[in-house]
Amino acid sequence: MKNSQVPRVLLVEDDPTSRAFLTAAVEAVPAQVDGADSLAAAMALGASQDYQLWLFDAHLPDGSGIDLLARLRRSHPATPALAHTATGESEVRERLIASGFSEVLVKPLPAAAVRGAIRRLLDLPDCDVPLAAAAIEEAAAPVWDDDTAARALNGNRAHIATLRGLFVQELPNARRSILAAAQLGNLDALRGELHKLRASCGFVGAARLAQAVQVLQAQPDSAQSLERFDRAAQETIDRAE
Template sequence: MNRLLLVEDDPTSRGFLQAATTALPAEVDTADSLASAHALAAREPHDLWLIDANLPDGTGIELLARLRAEGLQTPAIAHTAAREPEVLAALRAAGFALAVSKPLSAQAWRDAIRQVLDLPATGPAADEAPAADAAPAERPLWNTVAALAAVGGVADNAAALRGLFLGELPATRAAVENAARDGDADALQGALHKLRAGCGFVGADRLCDAAAALHAAPGSAHALDDFLRTLDATLASA
């Protein structure tokens, strides 16, 4: 059985990706920071590293460069909430075998791992989340269909992920408010970047849209107010 290292600081994303990876099947070690990931990768042999592009104490590129400088040649996949082609290209140029955008379905995640490890492919992606056709203004607070599709239709798994997600929202709200008050655009966009992946895994469609709008216009008071209202409505609906 392959042994993999998953590096992800967001509890919702980590829970989803760990469950999806374990189902390969595979043995999965987890880390939530550059420091803890480095310690694990240096101490334990792995067949593949799955590294978040943005960590609390550094970047995935920095982590990979440090491990490579120490002579470790384990292949690595980068995962990120960013979807811009230039961001994904930069990750590949830094030495990642693949760079994938979150959220993605469990099947797509496992297919990426199989590709890098040269494992046999499976059939059609039965748990692929359907595309959202509604315009942003019409999107619901919760997209239950997408949330279930992301976890292969297992309602208990979807509920567990939603619980993790909701538990993190008050801290996210405080981080966004503090960063906006202090005019710290980097901290603001960092908090929103992490949130957007979690939104996708649990189907928090409207909050995802509001986070994307604020990420694109961090100085907009209107976008901030809309984001906070949407976050509060998401929490109240649970």
Template sequence: MSHDQGMKPRLLLVEDDPTSRHFLQATLETLPAQVDIAESLASALKIESGHDLWLLDANLPDGSGIDVLRALRLRSPSVPALAHTADDSPALHTQLLAAGFAEVLVKPLGAAQLLGAVRRALGDMRGARLRVSEPAASPSLPLWDERTALAALNGNVEHVATLRKLFLDELMRQQEKIVLSLERGDEATARHELHQLKASSGFVGALRLNAAAARLEKALADAEAIEVFTTTVGDTFSSG
């Protein structure tokens, strides 16, 4: 990414409210950073890809922040994303985190809070943690790791429990969609779902599943990787 070379990082800011957009853009540019602006899902998708970070409004005129994230990740699956919203509902925040956002920022927010979240995302702490467990979905890896989950969710035990329940509620549906996509040769959908699963499993500390999803994402046609993935999904679900 550009910031690794000492250049300004390139950010995509999607915000439909003019006042909020002006504040967020002005603050982000002090990072310093190059900030591309979009007011909707449609306009965001018209901007050339190649960003280091996405900052997405959770509610837009033509869709949700989750809709934007899913659309953007079809073409750039590894870019981190932050969600921002005026809604402080824990249920919404849980949905946003489960969808793959690294953090959820509540508006109005101060400049220091915004810049701190951006620096954390650009530092790719989450990606580094996930890469540690990518080599293999070994049975020696624990199915669950509380320290990983607590670190991802700022030590909030209640949030971990809530997010883990949501994760398990969606897990079998995700597995079915991934397997069916592979059977149909729809690699784009399979990669998209696996990438989301990597993010969500990392948040809840499902280490063995995280590794299995990462392995399969890299080798979609590998029969052994598929078998390991499906077995690990079953073990994770039954142990939850």
């Protein structure tokens, strides 16, 4: 797509923090972004507007990214599509690729990685300098890691503050849903809530909570892991800027 027209992207993501992060990343391509939080909303937009690229969450409240792609492909067979997910398992990636997605982005990830994938699919020049990913040491993870958040958003402090405010606003509801699912023994609901929260933690630099989420994902039946998550969530809320 080598022309001066700014591409239009359909972004589908039900988590508000993740959607805000991805919107900022895509707009910096530069591109226009239309956002949707469900399969139904995305179908309505896809029927009324032509897009140069689709960026779909693999898991939606009323379906899946694979379902959405199959439906929109009936009328738009050539539109390139990216999937994004917090699940890093190879079989998930293979299933998404087999369904027609060109690439799969695993959240959390830097904004530069999102822009790079979009530019590759649209044949646009890559203007970003590659950024090295930094691992967070578990024993020393801060409640808020400003460096991690800055890397994710290429140093845009205004976006960091906005996303953190939205994240902290949504966190109490996510916390209640996770604790309720754990107490009821509903592991499917628990995994779904943890899946969404993990990506949001990475975007805003909520390092200690991100670690607690990862531990609980690995040990969903552990009372100790659940207590650690609850404590980290409260610390994250208490120390919000």
